Amino acid sequence: MAIARTHWDDLPSETRQAVEKHTGSVWSSRTVSEGLNSAVAALLDTASGKVFVKGLHRDYPRRWTQDLEAMINPHVRGLSPRLLWRVDGEWDVLGFEAVDGRHADFQPGSPDLPRLVDTMTALGNLSCPDLPVKVAEHRWRTYVAAPEELEWLKGDRLLHTDYNPANVLMMDGGALLIDWAWPTRGAGWIDPACLIVRLMAGGHTAEEAERVVAQTPAWSSAPEEGLAVFARASVRAWDEIAGNDPAPWIKAMAYAARDWLKYRISTNESG
Template identity: 55%
Template sequence: MPAERIHWEDLPCAARQQVEQHTGQVVAVRTVSTGRNSAVAAVLESERGRVFIKGVDHSQPRRWTQDMEEMINPYVLSFTPRLLWRVNGDWDILGFEYLDGRHADYAPGSPDVDKVVLTFTELGRLPCPDLPLKRPEHRWGAHVDDPADLEWFRGDRLQHIDPTPPNLVMAEGKASLIDWAWPTRGAAWLDPACLVIRLIEAGHTPEQAEDVVGAVPSWGTAPPEGLRAFALANLRMWSKAANGRPFEITKAAQAWFEYRTVQTAAS
């Protein structure tokens, strides 16, 4: 759980009252431990049913992620919970439809993986809305050898770019994609490429992971040189985030970069 994560009962009374104007009286709460962007994240049981909330106070530098989630939500409702309301006082809190499910399992052989692939296939078919979305340079610009490498990552397709298993919720027979803090306009293959690293992290070999995402049509549009540049940028990004700590995602990014280097040289 992030160090700044707080519980419902620790919110200011005024913020709780604002939320209860939408939910009715809250009778039970379960704090959610996953996620990095929100100071408060919880499932509320109220007299009007369940709702998932996430929020930050206005002093937090990452409050912009709330704006991004609100902005993109109407465009991705076929595979994400609906945003029901937003409280924007001293605390900025989003209230979403509650999804009764579990985090996806990316391990080799998991039946969840095929459903995750279907979700990213569906996302790949969506037109990118005309919105002020993030661009690839916002996430990877500091991690390329040459700014020209960013041209490989640019495109006109909507991308989620953070397919960590907690952001894929298995419910109602499908994988729902949550936490749209970084909706990005970019190349159609960015999400499958990000998924490759997460599959390796979960135990796939790089070759197996690429075979899995090969079922996403947009993966076939990825140029070998672009994939190698992207693998290197992600390795640098995750290595910086790890700051010397033994993060599994960094090991996965290293394994993919080494595999991509060989594959690109052979292509």
Template identity: 50%
Template sequence: MRMHWEDLPTSTRAAVAAHTGPIYAATTADSGQNSEIAATLDTRAGLIFVKGLRRDHPRVWTQKREATINPHVTPLAPRLLWTVEADEWNLLGFEHLDGRPADYRPGANDLPLVAEAIITLSTVRAPADVELKEIEQRLADYVDDPDDVALLRGDTLLHTDWTPDNVLIVNDTARVIDWAWPTRGAAWIDAACWVVWLVAAGHMPADAELWAAKTPAWATAPARALDVFATAQQRLWASIAAGAPEIAWKQNLATAAQQWADYRRN
């Protein structure tokens, strides 16, 4: 359950105020699933977005990974301003973005902006000195032939979670947030991840692939690699949906991934 800023210990809030100056108000975020605390703070230093997990949370490593990767993905991502570890909490303070989630529906004006963001990211080499998940590790359980995972391998820094809530439109530019799962893999994979979200938003699979093809890295993907990836996405989202039959958006993504995989097979 999402906590409110006022629920944090007084000493934890004071540790943040040491960076920001007085905190006049806090507004809890109504989107996002991964943080126990996520809020916009109105401070003497201006608006700041803070997110965090308890230090004993099993996913607290994602906070530390996001902090480590931030210099490599700024300014596509909001700039990390500070990190606080106080009491039982790990908190990250970011530049506040005054934006809205991207619209992925057919004909939306945001689509070219998202494509530009994916193009920008596809040119970022995964830093050698940062421990990252490998895409072939993350998808190994969803690929039949172990040799096929080599088709996904690469040295590009990937985001992989292209939910519209992670793509904010700010001054006619797409900014990408929530870097909890930075991954190393082939340059075309973020565009391929986007395909599933586009289908879920109402695109036919062929039309979704046309949007993905606006990113130059898409042309580097062998047809076999796209087939393998689409099947892996189908199985991944089916597994996610099976574990949460009451959550409509997960069911929608599972259906979209199935539609794309069927299209690739035909």
């Protein structure tokens, strides 16, 4: 469920003053509607230039997502907008370089997809830094049929995992990944698998979606048994999420996960 937006002018004066120590005077602000996980999401025009800010109140239960974003940002330079500063008081606010871009189009045939795959390939080349991020076998542990299935998800790659089109910014130089609330260490093919379900929810067939990610090295080496385990886990995970939140996009993801599992089963049987 999306968090209600708090506008820049509605923040406490102490928070705004703390931000302006980094930016100089804020001349204008525009609240951004896209995104689900931040109470504050705004583009500020300031004395030192434009900056994008996102933040949560210090009492918000998932404020830890701000810690993860700040922690991982130095390790994904060139793949994500640069974190410039952080204000941590009554409100926890992250200030990022403003990027002149738009959110990705995931429809079949979109010219954005090859550029996103290039970014995913670059990310797949990164070993996960030695940081306290989530690990795949822990994140999906409640969605597998048996503990031994989790062995397929283990790996040393840095994963984004949340390929909502709103988390992909398209710019002249390619695609950037934003909203690193769930950085994860695991098998490199998990990110392409996460994108497949998103693409299917956006209108692709399973075959079309798998074709999009087919050129990534991680996908080309993905084990069939591991993909089957993850496909089943994805169905269980999205069914659980849809049971708690009937938003249309969540239902679409649950349907897509089921369709992908059917395709994986039929592919294995025919192979």
